Amino acid sequence: MADDAGSTPQTHPSRGPGAAFGVSGSEASHRKNPLMRLLDFAGPHKRLTILGCVLSAVNALLSIAMLVCVWFVVRDLVAVAPDWAAAQSAPLYGAGALGCALAGLIVYFCALMCTHLAAFRTATNMRKAALEHLAKVPLGFYSARSTGELRRIIEGSTGLTEGVLAHRIPDFVGALVTPIAYLAVLFVFDWVMGLVCLIPIAASAFCMFLMMGGGMKDKDGEGNSNAMSFMMNYQNALDRMNKAAVEYVRGIPVVKVFQQTVNSFRAFRESIAAYRDFATAYVKMCEAPQVAQLVAINATFFVLVPTGILLAYAAGDFGVFLTNFLFYVIFSALTTMMMSKVMYASQAVTEAQDAVGRIEGILGAPLMAEVPVEGAKVPADDSIEFDRVGFRYPGNDAWALDGVTLRIPAGATVALVGPSGGGKTTAASLVPRFWDACAGRVLVGGVDVRDISSDLLMERVAFVFQNDHLFKQSLADNIRAAKPTATRAEVERAAHAAQCDDIIEKMPQGLDTVVGTKGIYLSGGECQRIALARAILKDAPIIVLDEATAFADPENEALIQKALGTLTEGKTVLMIAHRLSTIVGADCIYVLDGGKLVESGTHDGLLESRGLYARMWADYQTSASWRIEGRGDGHAA
Ligand SMILES: Nc1ncnc2c1ncn2[C@@H]1O[C@H](COP(=O)(O)OP(=O)(O)OP(=O)(O)O)[C@@H](O)[C@H]1O
Numbered sequence: 001m002a003d004d005a006g007s008t009p010q011t012h013p014s015r016g017p018g019a020a021f022g023v024s025g026s027e028a029s030h031r032k033n034p035l036m037r038l039l040d041f042a043g044p045h046k047r048l049t050i051l052g053c054v055l056s057a058v059n060a061l062l063s064i065a066m067l068v069c070v071w072f073v074v075r076d077l078v079a080v081a082p083d084w085a086a087a088q089s090a091p092l093y094g095a096g097a098l099g100c101a102l103a104g105l106i107v108y109f110c111a112l113m114c115t116h117l118a119a120f121r122t123a124t125n126m127r128k129a130a131l132e133h134l135a136k137v138p139l140g141f142y143s144a145r146s147t148g149e150l151r152r153i154i155e156g157s158t159g160l161t162e163g164v165l166a167h168r169i170p171d172f173v174g175a176l177v178t179p180i181a182y183l184a185v186l187f188v189f190d191w192v193m194g195l196v197c198l199i200p201i202a203a204s205a206f207c208m209f210l211m212m213g214g215g216m217k218d219k220d221g222e223g224n225s226n227a228m229s230f231m232m233n234y235q236n237a238l239d240r241m242n243k244a245a246v247e248y249v250r251g252i253p254v255v256k257v258f259q260q261t262v263n264s265f266r267a268f269r270e271s272i273a274a275y276r277d278f279a280t281a282y283v284k285m286c287e288a289p290q291v292a293q294l295v296a297i298n299a300t301f302f303v304l305v306p307t308g309i310l311l312a313y314a315a316g317d318f319g320v321f322l323t324n325f326l327f328y329v330i331f332s333a334l335t336t337m338m339m340s341k342v343m344y345a346s347q348a349v350t351e352a353q354d355a356v357g358r359i360e361g362i363l364g365a366p367l368m369a370e371v372p373v374e375g376a377k378v379p380a381d382d383s384i385e386f387d388r389v390g391f392r393y394p395g396n397d398a399w400a401l402d403g404v405t406l407r408i409p410a411g412a413t414v415a416l417v418g419p420s421g422g423g424k425t426t427a428a429s430l431v432p433r434f435w436d437a438c439a440g441r442v443l444v445g446g447v448d449v450r451d452i453s454s455d456l457l458m459e460r461v462a463f464v465f466q467n468d469h470l471f472k473q474s475l476a477d478n479i480r481a482a483k484p485t486a487t488r489a490e491v492e493r494a495a496h497a498a499q500c501d502d503i504i505e506k507m508p509q510g511l512d513t514v515v516g517t518k519g520i521y522l523s524g525g526e527c528q529r530i531a532l533a534r535a536i537l538k539d540a541p542i543i544v545l546d547e548a549t550a551f552a553d554p555e556n557e558a559l560i561q562k563a564l565g566t567l568t569e570g571k572t573v574l575m576i577a578h579r580l581s582t583i584v585g586a587d588c589i590y591v592l593d594g595g596k597l598v599e600s601g602t603h604d605g606l607l608e609s610r611g612l613y614a615r616m617w618a619d620y621q622t623s624a625s626w627r628i629e630g631r632g633d634g635h636a637a
Pocket residue numbers: 143393394396400418419420421422423424425426427
């Protein structure tokens with residue numbers, strides 16, 4: 001391979017996280033703060049989060065104001081006891097306390113409204129960004145990651161950030177504002193008792209600090225705290241278990257046939273054990289500091305009461321001392337709540353950091369290189385050409401295609417045949433750029449496919465896969481996937497041309513029947529005809545067919561062949577078929593073996609040359625006759 005351009009498809013770095021929301025990838029990734037990175041996804045809704053946090057802080061101040069008012073009521077009542085009627089300002093402070101409480105409720109409600117709106121929008125934007133990005137990455141990305149893992153990132157990680165933005169962040173802000181205001185107020189009345197109340201808070205904060213990893217950097221040197229590194233490992237273990245579970249569920253028919261149990265699936269068993277180990281280790285890591293933290297935060301009375309008793313002896317005015325003491329008793333109840341909020345918020349931030357990192361992992365996956373608009377070229381016609389094409393799958397040293405040169409003139413029908421693993425599917429995949437060639441060029445209409453805008457290329461090429469996927473949507477919508485603007489009449493015409501009339505007739509709601517649910521499923525051959533209707537509706541001038549009749553029974557095959565006739569009429573066709581009878585009439589047959597083009601010519605010409613194709617044809621004929629004999633004498637061959 002002289003001009004090996006590397007073994008991976010040409011790609012370019014994505015614009016990165018938050019790109020769709022006005023933040024460039026590098027800008028976003030250089031920001032270390034996970035919350036800032038998370039808010040990048042909020043777009044204009046970032047302001048709502050900020051407003052929500054401000055309101056949460058106001059609510060915290062109102063809560064303190066309410067308690068101060070309550071304390072004033074108590075002070076006034078104690079001062080005039082038992083002549084309660086003399087406490088003239090008490091009703092005023094009482095009303096103040098009530099007003100603060102009501103205002104606090106309203107403000108907190110508004111705060112949560114703001115943060116919830118922003119949280120839902122942020123999670124939606126994250127999902128959209130990830131899904132949009134996934135549609136543009138090369139197929140190699142999917143070989144390296146399982147659907148279970150991707151699903152968990154898109155659903156799980158984004159869902160997790162919802163809770164963080166909606167509740168934890170405003171609570172965190174409120175919990176941070178509270179001690180500041182608290183400190184100011186604490187020292188107003190009695191600085192000694194204020195100081196004493198701070199001891200449990202400081203002890204609790206220290207335990208929390210230990211719980212979060214004690215500021216130690218992880219061995220990875222990337223600045224992750226122990227807690228962050230633990231969270232990453234924990235989430236990775238969850239991912240592996242998810243991935244193995246999806247594999248296991250998909251393989252359930254095999255499990256049943258070979259009477260296996262979950263324990264015989266090593267990967268699944270090991271992933272469950274790894275998850276258990278991480279979960280246990282996590283609990284153990286948090287055990288001691290969390291117990292200490294809970295003890296510390298609930299120990300306010302433990303330090304406050306003895307201090308109060310000591311100070312009572314030295315107090316000049318016992319009445320004033322008692323009311324001050326009551327203030328600290330009321331206030332200390334707040335500390336438990338406040339520190340719990342701080343603890344949950346810190347934990348949530350660690351989770352959010354991991355979630356944002358995982359979404360960024362998807363968004364950071366390089367995209368298939370797209371030619372700049374000004375450099376994009378338009379194909380002159382609908383011909384296809386392979387010019388010394390070489391291709392290796394990422395992570396695979398062997399050449400799946402090696403120096404393949406072939407030409408399909410516009411309007412011609414060409415077949416790719418060859419032994420299994422010869423490179424037929426790989427060659428066909430290079431035309432619509434599912435992959436890019438590692439060496440040489442693939443040309444459509446004389447233009448390198450990499451120089452054609454992807455929209456134009458997709459307009460020009462229709463690809464019918466071996467096992468085309470039908471979405472859990474109506475048949476009409478499945479067909480319309482090829483052309484969303486198609487009218488009902490166009491969809492019906494395409495379905496009719498693809499010989500789908502019998503399928504539609506037997507469906508309870510005809511074309512509007514949703515497939516894949518409520519026991520409504522199609523056979524392989526029927527799926528293939530719906531996929532052909534899709535391709536007919538698309539009406540692209542270049543058709544790539546990969547094993548179009550692979551799943552068909554004889555009856556379906558006849559219908560499929562008829563549908564293919566309509567689809568391919570006047571088009572450039574590149575066709576892969578194992579049933580050699582379907583390609584006898586092809587204008588040219590290319591034979592691929594071990595990634596190399598070994599023969600080419602018409603059916604008759606290749607038979608005459610007595611090469612690989614002739615041998616494959618002879619084998620095909622023999623196997624076909626075995627089947628016929630087998631049926632005739634009632635024995636399966
Ligand atoms: N996603 C992949 N990752 C790595 N290697 C792959 C991948 N897909 C195919 N290959 C390898 O590339 C080579 C060509 O495979 P390809 O599917 O193109 O052959 P094929 O001729 O279409 O085979 P078949 O007739 O069995 O479908 C094979 O050696 C195969 O193992």
